[in-house]
Amino acid sequence: MMPAVFGVLVAANFISCVGLWFYKQWGVQLFLLAFFAKTLFYILTAQTGAFFYVTLSLNLVFIGILLGHYRKMSPNL
Amino acid sequence: MLFILFKESLIFAWQSLVGNKLRSFLSLLGITIGIFAIILVFTIVDALENNIKGSIQSLGNNVVYVQKWPWSFGPDYPWWKYMNRPTPKYYELDELQKRCKTTEAIAYRLGARKTLKYRSNSIQNAVLAGISHEFYKIKNFDLSAGRYFTQNEAEAGYHQVIIGAKIAEGLFPNEDPLGKEIRISGQKATVIGIIKKEGESLLGMSFDYQVITPFNFARYIIDVNSERSDPTIYVKAKPNISNAEMMDELTGALRSIRKLKPKSEPNFALNETSLLTKGFDALFVVIGTAGWIIGGFSILVGGFGIANIMFVSVRERTNLIGIQKSLGAKNLFILLQFLSESVLLSTIGGFFGLLLTWIITALGKGAIDMDISLTGTNIILGLTISVLIGIVSGFIPAYSASQLDPVEAIRMN
Numbered sequence: 480m481m482p483a484v485f486g487v488l489v490a491a492n493f494i495s496c497v498g499l500w501f502y503k504q505w506g507v508q509l510f511l512l513a514f515f516a517k518t519l520f521y522i523l524t525a526q527t528g529a530f531f532y533v534t535l536s537l538n539l540v541f542i543g544i545l546l547g548h549y550r551k552m553s554p555n556l
Numbered sequence: 557m558l559f560i561l562f563k564e565s566l567i568f569a570w571q572s573l574v575g576n577k578l579r580s581f582l583s584l585l586g587i588t589i590g591i592f593a594i595i596l597v598f599t600i601v602d603a604l605e606n607n608i609k610g611s612i613q614s615l616g617n618n619v620v621y622v623q624k625w626p627w628s629f630g631p632d633y634p635w636w637k638y639m640n641r642p643t644p645k646y647y648e649l650d651e652l653q654k655r656c657k658t659t660e661a662i663a664y665r666l667g668a669r670k671t672l673k674y675r676s677n678s679i680q681n682a683v684l685a686g687i688s689h690e691f692y693k694i695k696n697f698d699l700s701a702g703r704y705f706t707q708n709e710a711e712a713g714y715h716q717v718i719i720g721a722k723i724a725e726g727l728f729p730n731e732d733p734l735g736k737e738i739r740i741s742g743q744k745a746t747v748i749g750i751i752k753k754e755g756e757s758l759l760g761m762s763f764d765y766q767v768i769t770p771f772n773f774a775r776y777i778i779d780v781n782s783e784r785s786d787p788t789i790y791v792k793a794k795p796n797i798s799n800a801e802m803m804d805e806l807t808g809a810l811r812s813i814r815k816l817k818p819k820s821e822p823n824f825a826l827n828e829t830s831l832l833t834k835g836f837d838a839l840f841v842v843i844g845t846a847g848w849i850i851g852g853f854s855i856l857v858g859g860f861g862i863a864n865i866m867f868v869s870v871r872e873r874t875n876l877i878g879i880q881k882s883l884g885a886k887n888l889f890i891l892l893q894f895l896s897e898s899v900l901l902s903t904i905g906g907f908f909g910l911l912l913t914w915i916i917t918a919l920g921k922g923a924i925d926m927d928i929s930l931t932g933t934n935i936i937l938g939l940t941i942s943v944l945i946g947i948v949s950g951f952i953p954a955y956s957a958s959q960l961d962p963v964e965a966i967r968m969n
Contacts, residue, residue: 483937483940490944494948494951497951501955
């Protein structure tokens with residue numbers, strides 16, 4: 480069932496990107512949710528190689544930028 | 557509230573799909589083919605994996621095979637090192653039985669393909685295996701009729717055979733094989749037992765097509781010095797002894813029997829079933845990945861098809877969206893309406909893909925004697941992929957529909 484769970488996380492990530500594209504707060508919220516879920520998934524399935532740490536640090540930088548813009552984003556759907 | 561919204565969205569979606577039958581059919585075709593490709597590959601891989609693992613399991617987990625060639629799946633197999641090794645000999649079996657304390661049973665086996673005859677019936681290329689008495693303690697097989705060789709019969713080389721189920725069906729279609737005499741390369745042998753039917757084995761280890769006979773009888777029919785007869789000594793460890801411990805003892809005993817100098821390399825291979833399992837696990841990972849790639853591309857194309865059709869659908873119904881919004885429909889309702897349409901479309905596509913897979917596997921099961929069936933896990937996987945593709949490919953059109961300005965939407969032609 481691992482591919483199915485991973486698929487759900489990828490889909491959530493994709494949808495959050497749409498939200499971010501339209502400068503919506505729900506995009507950030509969904510992105511954070513998908514990020515934590517995906518990190519947990521990688522840790523639980525022991526897929527924590529060099530690639531994991533690179534993407535983790537890039538994502539953290541991206542989240543920092545997003546949080547900086549969060550108040551300016553639209554709170555509506 | 558959300559449930560009512562979702563229910564209404566589904567009704568709208570269903571009406572739209574039914575209203576454009578040909579368009580709906582063409583869009584779900586891509587998903588059908590994609591799900592069919594992925595799930596069919598996984599179903600076949602599962603069936604192969606179960607069959608091979610079952611065959612490996614029948615070899616026994618705590619059995620070591622003393623052979624000339626080591627089992628290996630690596631690309632750098634130094635075959636030239638093993639070319640001049642001697643094959644295991646029958647006298648080595650006696651020596652090992654005397655020297656080893658960690659073993660529960662030790663057996664010898666060699667085999668060759670021979671023609672079997674009974675009156676006017678004959679079977680060509682049947683596997684004739686010459687075995688020592690303790691073979692039954694190592695290999696798992698049940699007899700459907702008759703009995704196994706006694707120690708005395710095995711050592712004296714009585715002209716007796718135990719035959720596999722398919723051999724029994726082929727040679728004795730209308731009579732009881734027990735007590736009948738068959739001919740193997742001109743030698744007569746009496747059937748004393750029939751092995752219970754096992755079914756097909758991809759590793760060719762099924763006893764259905766085998767005839768087993770005492771080694772001391774088989775040596776008159778099979779060339780014992782030929783490497784082609786694959787002489788093997790099977791060694792089974794005692795219940796509380798690990799394979800590693802037994803292999804240490806075996807290595808010492810074999811080096812002593814073969815009079816190898818302390819610094820010389822061993823001229824025998826000790827093979828374990830775990831080597832086979834590891835090799836096949838790696839193979840199945842590769843096949844599974846190939847399945848994802850092949851099916852993934854089909855699904856990607858199907859997803860683009862759905863996204864395209866959803867954009868057309870939004871464009872066609874822009875006026876309707878405007879009217880709905882001006883009557884008070886929320887953005888979430890419009891979003892769910894189009895999203896559920898795309899999810900419904902791709903789920904129906906996935907369902908047909910699964911149905912196609914089920915039909916193909918049912919036909920395949922009839923054609924080959926192997927347990928190949930669509931598992932619950934694969935059904936859930938197929939449906940989950942369909943739903944996800946529906947969400948991913950339908951989200952952008954649905955979201956853009958939900959963001960439309962009602963006044964402009966009503967005005968649009």
